[in-house]
Amino acid sequence: MDLFTIVSLILITIMIIAAIIAAEIKDLLSAAIASGVMSLVVSILFYMLQAPDVAITEAAIGAALSMAVMIFGIKSTKRWEK
Amino acid sequence: MKRVLALTLAILLFIVFAMAFAKIPFGEKMSNYPDYYNPIENQTSNMSLPQHYLTYGKNDTGATNMVTAVVVDYRGFDTLGEVTVLFLASTGVGSLMYVEDKVKRKVRRSNAVVETGSKLLFGFIILFGAYIFIHGHLTPGGGFPGGAVIASSFLLLYLAYPKFHAEHKKLNVSESLAGLTFVIVGLLGLIIAGYFLYNFLPFGLPTYLFSAGVIPVIYVAIGVKVGSELTGIVDAMMGVRE
Amino acid sequence: MNCSIDICAVFITLISVAAFLSIIRLIKGPTAPDRAVALDILTNITIVLLVLLGYFFQRFIYLDVALVYGVLAFVGVIALARYLEGGL
C-alpha cells in the first residue's frame, strides 16, 4: 500500500464523517458547515482523480455560494431542527 | 431498531451498486461492439469515444483543454440547454421570492475591517473570474466557474454593505446580451457552413490565447450570463433591506 | 526528480493527518462557531494539499484550483459570521 492510497483513504473517511454529521445534527447551521467541509474534500478527491475542471467548478460553487444560499434558507425559516 | 434496519439496507444497496458499477468498462476499448461509421474521417473505426476525442480533438477544435472542446464544440448545443435551465432556475427563484409590499428590514452594519477588505478585494475577485472564463480553452475552468466567482464577488458586497443593491436593469441587459451572442454565433455557423455552432473562425496556434476559433467567444458569453443570473439569485434571496 | 516526488508524498500524508485531526473538532465542537473555525482551518489545509498534489502530479496548470480556494474561501466564513451576529 503506497502513500497515495493512504491519503485517499484518509480523505474518504473525512468525507463520510462530514456527510454523516450534515445529515444527523439538529443544529442546521452546523449542518451547513459540515456540508461545506464535505464539498472541500470532494473537490480534493476530484483533483486526485485528474479531473481539475470538475474540481474547479466544485470549488467555485461550494466555497461561497452554496453555503450562502443555505444560510439564507436558515434565516428565513428556523435554525434548530425539532 | 429502525435505524439499524435502514443502515443494513443502505449497506446492501451500496454493495449491489458497487458490484454493478465495477463491471462497466469506463474508457476501455469496446471491442465487443460493432464498428461505427465516422463521418469526419470518412471510414469505419471501433475506437472508443474518449480515445477518439483525445486523438482528433486538437485538430477538430484547436482547443488545448479537451474538456472545453467537448463542452463547447462537440456538445455545444447541450451547453445552450444548460444555460437555459440556469436561466429558468433564476427566474423561478425571482418569482418565488417576490413580495408585493416591500417591507424594509433593519440590518446591522458590519465592522470596518470587513467593509474595507471587501472594497479592496472586489475588483481582484472579478478580475480572477474573468481570467477563468477567458482562459477556458487553455487551463481548467470555463464559463460556469468563472460566473460563480463573479457572483461570489457581488455576494461579498451584499454581505459587507447593508445598502448595496445590484441594479436589476443592468443585470437583465448583460444577461440578455450574453445569451444573444451565444445564439448569434451559432446561427452564423449555420449560415456559413450548414451546422449550428460551426467553428468558423481561424484556429490559430494551440496554447495561445487567441486560438480555438469561436470557443473563447462562447465561453465569455456563458461566463457573463452565468454571473449575472447567479447575482440575480443572490439579490432575490437577500430581500429588501434598509 | 523521482526522489523529490517521494518526499512530497510524505508531506502530503502528514498534512492529511492534520486534516483528520481537525475534523474531530467538527464532530465535538459544542457551538456553531467552533465548527466554523474547523472549516476555516480545513480550507487552509486544502489549499496546501492542492498545491502539493499539483507538484506531485507535475502539472503547473492545476494551481488554478488552489487559487480559487485562496480567493473565495473567506466569503463563506463572512456569510456565517454575518448570520451569527444577526446582521444579514
Next chain:
Amino acid sequence: MSDIILLILQIIGYIFISIGTFFLLLASIGLLRMPDVYNRMQTATKATTLGSLSVLIGVGLIDLWWLPKSLIIAAFIVLTAPIGASALARASYKHGVKLWEGSVVDKYKEEKEED
C-alpha cells in the same frame, strides 16, 4: 555552477515545506486542545497562515517556474484570512459565546462599558 544554486534552492524549499507541515500539524493539535472558541481561532489563523505561506514559498523555490503563481496565492491568503477570522471572532462574541473561565482580560467588554 547554476546547478549548485538550483540544488541549494531546492534544499531550502524542502526546509520551508517541512516547517509549514509542522505548523499545520501544530495548528490542528491546537484546535483540539485549546479550551474556548477565541483560543482556537488564534491557532486557526496564525499558525495555519504561517504554515500555508511557508509551504507555498517552498514549492515556489523547488521549481522556480511555479514561484509567481504560488506567490499570488500567498498574497491572497495574507489578504483574506485575517478578514474572515476577525469577522468570525466578533460574530461569536456578539452571538454570546462565553470566554473560558481562566481568561484574565476582556478588552471588548471594558471598552463598551467606558462608552
